[in-house]
Amino acid sequence: MKVELAQLAGQDNGTAHNLKSALAAITASASDTQLIVFPETHLMGFPSADTVAQIAEPLDGPTVQAVQQAARARKIAVVVGVAENDNGTFYNTTLLIDAEGEIALRYRKTHLWASDRGVFSAGDRFVTAQWNGLRVGVLICYDIEFPESARALAQLGAELIIVTNGNMDPYGPTHRTAIMARAQENQAFALMVNRVGEGDGQLVFAGGSALVDPFGTLLHEAGREPCQFSVELDLAQLAAARRDYRYLDDQRLRLAGEVVEHADGRRELLMP
Structure with missing residues (x-):
């Protein structure tokens, strides 16, 4: 499976600029790419408490619709972050839009970083979807x-964990370690796409977008510059990593919460 990672420099409160860069990346993707992944809240950047009401959009708003149209035209799936406005409640949300342009998965960030608090509300569930024969979580x-967080997705059957990232200096090494550990602990692929460049408030984003296999081996890692590059997922590695033992079978403690199965193949773990 071929996936492209779009490690881009966004603009906070810069929807027009960010949408233009996303559409350009979708158009530039290779003909055999099945999925392209963007950073956290890429389409709007990071709003503040003062700007979020003007910047955040509903999921049927013009910005998401433009990405859906591009996905449909290019016949490629897209994972992209947005600032979501749900009837006046705001969420840091990532969408999986399939190659038909439909929203196959919506995940609202459950663990709010310091700069998210007072801007976004926390999500209340973890979710996976069936896509291209693979169970994907975000x-x-x-x-x-x-x-x-990753174990919740694994309990829902995730084989690929996608992380949209907005990680800044000096915490780049923290997420490098974490993404490798989360893949190894759950015997799943983990794919992380981070932002680069400067943001509001003198933040410098750390890059380091990466693909990790189900053994926890770092297969690809980007530097700190804007780039768009492809990676190949050898799906046979899933069976190989799980051949001799399964952590999920042997674990003694399981996460609490109600599991909801949807007719379209989505699975959700609701927080207790």
Whole structure:
């Protein structure tokens, strides 16, 4: 399976600029790419408490619709972060849009970083979807510093964990370690796409977008510059990593919460 990682420099509160760069990356993707992944809240950047009401959009708003149209035209799936406005409640949200342009998965960040608090509300569930014969789950940035987040997706059957990231200096090494650990602990592929460049408030984003295999081996890692590059997922590695033992079978403690199965193949773990 061929996936492209779009490690881009976004603009905070810069929807027009960010959408233009996302559409350009989708258009530039290789003809055999099945999925392209962007950073956390890429389409809007990071709003503040003062700007979020003007910047955040509903999922049927013009910015997401433009990405859906591009995905449909290019016949490629897209994972992209947005600032979501749900009837006046704001979420740091990542979408999986399939090659037909439909929203196959919506995940709202459950662990709010310091700069998220007072801007976004926390999500209340973890979710996976069936896509291209693979069960996919999404996490956002700070989520991966909590082993329970990835384990929740693994309990829902995730084989690929996608992390949209907005990680800044000096915490790049933290997420490098975390993404490798989360893949190894759950015997799943983990793919992380981070932002680069400067943001508001003198933040410098750390890059380091990466692909890790189900053994926890770092297969690809980007530097600190904007780039768009492809990686190959050898799906046979899933069976190889799980051949001799399964952590999920042997674990003594399981995460609490109600599991909801949807007719479209989505699975959700609701927080207790």
